[in-house]
Structures are given as C-alpha cells and as structure tokens.
Amino acid sequence: MMLLELEQASYRYPNGGVGLEACSLAIRRGSRNALIGANGSGKTTLFQHCNGLLRPQSGVLRYAGTVLDYSRSGLRQLRSKVGLVFQNPDHQLFSASVQEDVSFGPFNLGLDEATVRRRVSAALDAVGMAGFAERAVHNLSFGQKKRVCIAGVLAMEPELLVLDEPMAGLDHAMKTEFLAVLDGLHAQGITLLLATHDIDLAYRWADYIHLIDSGVCTASLPAADLAYRDDALSALGLPLPTVVELQRRLTARGLLPKGLLPRTHSELLTLLDNTYDGKEAPCC
C-alpha cells in the first residue's frame, strides 16, 4: 500500500529556478527508500513537498490515498505523520538543550507534559542519546546533533521519516552507527526515505531506489534491479554500485556462478568463500 504519492508535481521558485518538473514518486508503507540525485537536482525541494512546506503549483500530493488538504489543519495532520530531518543540524536545532529541542515537536502537537516526557525519553533512547538529554546542543558533535535532529522528529511519532542527506559530514564509524539507528526505526515499522549521493549505500540499504534529475523523478525501482539499470544511472552520471561491477567482472571471468547478486561486499566475500570453500580458485 502506498503511503505517500506525489503525482506530476511541478514547482518553480520565485526566482524562476525549476524545483520540480512533473515529478511523480510513490513511497510504500514500511519500506526503506533512497532518493539519489546530483546537487541541485531537486531532492530538498521534493522533501519539502513531502512535509507540506512547499505546495506544488501543479500536480497533487496524496497521503495514505487522500489528496492533501493544504488548510492549517490539513498541514498539521500531514506534518504530524511525515517527519522531515534537515541536512544541516544547525538549521533545525534551535533550543538550548537536547531535551528541550526534542520536546518542541510533541508540544506543537498539543500533547500534555507527561506524554511529552515519555516521548522525548523514548526518542532519545531510539537514537542512542538518552545520556545527553540535559546537554547543551552546542556542546554536541556533528553526528550527535544529527541524532538529536532525528529524535526531535521521532518524538512526534511519524509514519514516514524523510532524511535530507543524513550521511553528509559523517565519518565511516558514524555512518555505520547511523545506519544501525535507521534499521532500528525501520524495525519499529517507520517508513524511511533518505536522500544520498552514495550509490553503494543506497544499493545495500534501500528496498527501493528513486532517481531524480533536474526536478524530474527519472526512475523508481526495487534496489535489486539497480544492477540491470546501467542506462538510468549513466543518464544521471552515476556509476554502478562497486559491488555490482565487481560481481560482473568475477562472473565474466568464471570466478562466480551466474545469477548471484550480492548487495554488499561482505555478501560478495561470503559468496566467494562458499564457492571456493576447500577448493583452489582458478588462476586468472
């Protein structure tokens, strides 16, 4: 079942710049989605449409099958279900302490203090920041700030979490931790949509991949199909995932059986180990 659908949405900025151009996108409930596109391709504009911050000048946005009502109450309802995490945490965090900032969204939903306290505590727990509740925001590292941003949105208990380039500025260890956090949220049933430039990450993590170029969603496909869509990727100037290139080369040289599609390097290594378990690999 589709949770969020954008149909033929177009948006132009007041300065004439194209934000979206007849863009269509569908997000399935409970799925993990990666939106891939170059800088300036319209990812942030698309995300701001998902949260109702921008309204398409033509086309429609549907949430759970219903066309979005852009009235005050309609937007309140959408924003309580679709949480948007911004790329730069300093653009999102404006309270003095971690706990205060995370409580901001739930209070805006009109919840009582006891419920807000419970939600804040659960959200900080979910992102591994429970011990930082009373810390000042400016004393946190970049990665910690990103986690607090997610907690601030999680505390509103959204159905769809939209993350604008969450991996930007994170080192390898932070990325791994961050993915573990996202996997935990997915296990709780939250639908995830994130923007990234990292094709390898998208291929190994996402269930569905959406490609965007110049405000147009050029393709939406199951992540496993990406290995066969060189055309769609090259049209955006993107390479194939490294693991796919490696698997193709190994298969072409007869080192791997045909038809196997590992999504990660560790899966590829396991396949190689299984293929040559106790045997000697043929000489290249």
Add this chain to the structure above:
Amino acid sequence: MLIEQSAYANRWRRVSPAAKAAFALCGFIGAFVAGTPSAAVAVAGLLAVVTMAGAGVSPGRYLRVAVPALFFLSISCLSLAFSLDFKGEAQAMTFKLTPAGLQQVADVSARSLAALAALLFLVLTTPLIDLIALLRRLKTPELLLEMMVLCYRMLFVFSAAVHDTLTAQSARLGYATTGLALRSLGGLAASLTLQIWQRAHDLHVAAQARNNDGPLRFLEPRFANCGRDGALAAASGGALITLAVWLS
C-alpha cells in the same frame, strides 16, 4: 565559553536552580544592606569562597571570568575618586583626589564587588538553560524567553560561523596586512549579515516542519531535592544577610 564550561562542570550542576538563584539573591541583598565597605568585602569574600570551595569552580577560572568586570569597576572607581577642577586665571584643568571621594570609592567598589560575586556564583554554577526554565516558572513573558532561547542558541551558531569564516579568510592571507584585514573584516560582516537572514529563514522553516504555528514550548528540566536545596539556600542566604548587617 569559560562561564559555560564552568556552569556545566561544577559540583552543584544538579542543585535546583531556584535554590542557587535564591542564594544569589540573598548575596545581592547582603551587598546592599552592608553598611561598611569591610562588611561588603566580607560578603564578597564569602560568596567567592562558596563558589570556589562549594561548587568546585577553580580559582583560576573564577579570576579569568571576574577580570573584565573588575577592569570596568576599577575604571569607574577612578572616575569617582578624582574630580576635575579649573583653577587660576588660566583656568588650568587639574585632577583632585578628595577624602570624600575616596570614601565613596570604597563604599561603591565594595558593594559592587559583593554584587559581582553574587552574580558570578549564579552564572558559574547554573547553565543558562536552567535559568531560562526557572524564569519560565516565574512567569516571565513568553516572548522574552523565546528571544533569550534563540539568542543563546544563535550565539554559538554564529561564533562557529565567525570562526569558520575567519579561518577561511586567514588561510588565503586575508589578514596579512592592515588594509587586507580591514577588507576581510568588511567581508566577514557582510557574510554574517546574509547568514543571519538565511539562518532565521531556515529556523522558521524547521519550526514549521515540526508543526509549530505559535509559541515555542519546551520541556523543562527536573531537579531532585528541590525542597531540601531551597531550604538550605534560604538558611545560608539568611545567614549571609545577617552577617552583612552584623558587620556593619
């Protein structure tokens, strides 16, 4: 930053801010009721000892925070101690040091020292976020509190922006000569002006994304033993005021 570090790292971080504010208030009252300079100095000394020995603020940090305020205090004292006099046919300007002026300096500076010590006790032991929460409980106008929260947060965002821009300019010899430094400073000011506008817009959008369409509401921190802390603060504050009166 020094104040900030101390406020978060002192031994009394978890003591109720209301109790600390009450004790600081007693310190202010003690400063005003002290009838002699020596009584006011005793109040100042006690408050400083409580801050350093009780809350565990290091003497070095305490002095470094106090130095700018002490500098301004000494300038003010100098202007109080000396008076201008125009004498003779030539109306030559002379500075005069009078005993009355010296007494006034002693009174004012001792009281100011005590008041400064009370203020330092509060700010070096209590993070601003706790003070804002306390002000909220005391029914301070919401608009004022929202401005305080945003200004406090922006202070750090902009200090990071200033640092980044300065580093980028210095890396390209932006401050190599006086002329270049002036030009770079102008660029820095212009860049910050734009950033302020951009950041304000970004924060507005971020607040909207989290369903905000009215006042900014936040969760307030909770403190254990508020009653005990309050009683202790009231008792010790009362003792401080009594001491100030007794020494006068």
